[in-house]
């Protein structure tokens with residue numbers, strides 16, 4: 001494709017993928033082939049909504065060298081492997097999409113797909129794990145590619161890469177992969193008797209969550225009586241120059257620093273204790289998605305099943321039974337904590353980052369639930385998680401703008 005057209009196509013594809021919920025924030029990347037030797041790819045660490053054609057980076061397939069001052073995506077090597085091995089591929093999308101990511105942590109070598117998902121082969125391979133940006137990851141994706149004629153590969157503990165002759169084919173593959181991953185989990189839950197329509201409509205979701213929580217609860221470290229819902233409503237909040245401001249059930253509540261505990265709700269006391277103990281936290285999002293609520297009822301310590309959880313949330317996420325004081329302490333070493341029976345608190349220096357943490361917590365929770373139904377999710381190695389966390393925090397500390405207190 002002519003270079004300017006390719007750059008414009010990438011801008012449009014990024015917006016389309018965001019709108020479809022297949023990528024978010026700066027995660028994932030998209031590329032388009034220019035000719036036999038080069039492709040153009042989205043830059044590293046940039047929000048898709050802020051990208052212009054000039055931000056895209058041409059990269060050579062043979063040595064990954066690039067032109068200009070903008071750094072290309074760190075997964076350019078995975079794209080290069082696919083362009084080199086599949087001369088007919090002109091468009092590649094790498095996503096961290098939720099359903100494909102959720103099945104990617106179950107230690108499977110492949111998942112089955114139905115024939116009506118036309119961009120996929122009947123078996124979708126799961127590439128073995130490799131740390132992000134490494135040669136091992138490239139090699140593992142290439143070897144999965146050699147085993148399929150379809151247009152999608154699941155990347156273990158990470159996400160997916162989907163490709164095709166053009167943008168539409170790659171986009172359809174990514175969308176079909178979400179459907180296939182969900183159907184696969186449903187079908188395993190029902191021992192091969194699931195109906196595709198029933199799976200696609202989400203009819204089995206509640207039942208599957210209940211069963212998964214029963215399985216996960218075998219490792220519970222929280223007393224059963226402590227796993228009940230305790231909050232009248234779930235709130236988000238921000239630290240204010242004086243005290244804090246909560247958004248509860250759509251209304252804004254200002255809490256002065258000297259308000260007595262007896263005047264506050266349980267949720268308000270919880271938020272106040274988090275701010276008091278953690279000066280770096282300026283925003284709290286209470287994650288209450290059904291998957292998060294379900295995992296919070298299992299009473300487990302959650303380990304990273306996915307790379308982005310290790311990077312952005314931390315190396316573990318505990319379930320705290322006695323919420324206020326202990327949750328505040330747990331948040332000194334992690335960006336999120338599960339509250340027994342009551343979802344999770346996701347905390348950051350600003351609202352955008354707290355919501356990003358919420359999305360990643362939701363995804364790791366789905367991976368735990370589906371993993372339980374698929375024979376048990378396999379956590380990432382602790383040392384790999386620590387390494388990813390350190391690298392992420394180093395990068396993040398250069399980017400973050402913390403408002404003055």
Ligand SMILES: [Zn+2]
Pocket residue numbers: 028075094095096132158159
């Ligand atoms: Zn990725």
